[in-house]
Amino acid sequence: MNKPFLLILFLLLPSALLRAEWYESYENGRKAVQKGQWQQAVTLLTEALNDQPDSKANKKTYNFIFIDYFPYLYRGIAYYRLGDMANARADIEKAKNEGAIENAQRDKEAPSLLAEYVGLLQKPAQQIAQEKTPQNTPQNPSSGAPKSDLKKTEMKNPDQKKPETAASDQKAKKERVSTSFAAGVDFFKRDDLDRAEEQFNSVLGLESAHPGARNYLKKIQVRRQKLEAAAAVRPREIPAPAPHEPAATEGTHSTDTAGSALFRDAVALFNDGKIGQAKAAFRSLQTIAPSYPELGNYMGLISSAEENVHQGITAYFEGEYRVAIEKLGSPSKNWNDNPHVYAFLACSYAAEYLLAGGENGNLKKEARDAFGKVKGIDPRYELDRKLISPGIIALLNGE
Numbered sequence: 001m002n003k004p005f006l007l008i009l010f011l012l013l014p015s016a017l018l019r020a021e022w023y024e025s026y027e028n029g030r031k032a033v034q035k036g037q038w039q040q041a042v043t044l045l046t047e048a049l050n051d052q053p054d055s056k057a058n059k060k061t062y063n064f065i066f067i068d069y070f071p072y073l074y075r076g077i078a079y080y081r082l083g084d085m086a087n088a089r090a091d092i093e094k095a096k097n098e099g100a101i102e103n104a105q106r107d108k109e110a111p112s113l114l115a116e117y118v119g120l121l122q123k124p125a126q127q128i129a130q131e132k133t134p135q136n137t138p139q140n141p142s143s144g145a146p147k148s149d150l151k152k153t154e155m156k157n158p159d160q161k162k163p164e165t166a167a168s169d170q171k172a173k174k175e176r177v178s179t180s181f182a183a184g185v186d187f188f189k190r191d192d193l194d195r196a197e198e199q200f201n202s203v204l205g206l207e208s209a210h211p212g213a214r215n216y217l218k219k220i221q222v223r224r225q226k227l228e229a230a231a232a233v234r235p236r237e238i239p240a241p242a243p244h245e246p247a248a249t250e251g252t253h254s255t256d257t258a259g260s261a262l263f264r265d266a267v268a269l270f271n272d273g274k275i276g277q278a279k280a281a282f283r284s285l286q287t288i289a290p291s292y293p294e295l296g297n298y299m300g301l302i303s304s305a306e307e308n309v310h311q312g313i314t315a316y317f318e319g320e321y322r323v324a325i326e327k328l329g330s331p332s333k334n335w336n337d338n339p340h341v342y343a344f345l346a347c348s349y350a351a352e353y354l355l356a357g358g359e360n361g362n363l364k365k366e367a368r369d370a371f372g373k374v375k376g377i378d379p380r381y382e383l384d385r386k387l388i389s390p391g392i393i394a395l396l397n398g399e
Helices: 022-035 038-051 071-082 085-098 110-131 147-156 163-189 193-206 211-232 260-271 275-288 295-317 321-329 339-355 361-377 390-396
Strands: 056-060 066-069
Touching: 022 038, 022 066, 022 071, 038 071, 038 163, 071 085, 071 110, 085 110, 163 193, 163 211, 193 211, 260 275, 260 295, 275 295, 295 321, 295 339, 321 339, 339 361, 339 390, 361 390
Parallel strands: none
Antiparallel strands: 056 066
16 A cells, blocks of 8 residues: 655644744843843843853854844843842853853944943942052041042942932832733743743742732642643543444455544545545544554654654754755655645745855755745745745745
């Protein structure tokens, strides 16, 4: 029996794509620093660092877009402005020790910013050392020290807060609580429970009686229990019913068994490239006759195929276009009802074509042929401009 190796896309995109990409979080965090939105900057830059922890000059984002990626520098600046000197010092020192900023190509302000904040973080220690000497420390400022000297002393000690600073600190604290709480709610909605829990615990660290954070931590526990219970459930093995043998007539023999008609229908769908329908039919067969001959072979083909397609899409977004073409190439020969495999195959060929300087006509033809099949399956299909570079979209649309 001819059993073509067809691949099926059961996930349109990797789950990581449901949230902002690291480079989006980084750029938004850097803009927040420029706007003075310090707590928002910390949240965004932390998101970026969770996915990409290493700073690098001229770091590749997607397709042909490169940026200078210095998240520790900008988060350190935000921490400094929030008055969190311990975290500010840790991030600025990390940015300095990595050495990536020395090679900055696009972010021309980064080296001077690093030097500036390294100096600012060193100042308090120098001033404290100076103030320990008798000649620089007023013995009793209220009983004889000139007002000008007292003013100088206050200016030299940035850690000494003025009365009006208290209100500013309280405002910053409320902003941090609000931002962390909002981030926690967002993560909870995405079922990113670990990061949600981290944000709500951060809220409680700032405001121990915060009712919303406490309530969401309880919701997280309940949600985890439900997910664990769902994961523990396995399809109940239903014994295959006794084969129904229709009454034999002279000269005939009954060969029909339970599920044979459903199996034939599933194989026909499989061979026609209607893999989604075929998979549903095989699962129905698995329910009524889990030990049906060859059922395991077909389910294994589909399972292996799904993994290959997932790897192909992941490779595309990691810039490994040749790997993506290899993973997505096999299904494109037999696929006829799902445009997504062809779409990512087309994008992979287009990316290779552009990387080759636009001189390989074969790559261009493969890209457009694959995208033509996409339109043949679904004439209304459009590439997501948030995920695919404008150059690739223009090439595939013949612009």
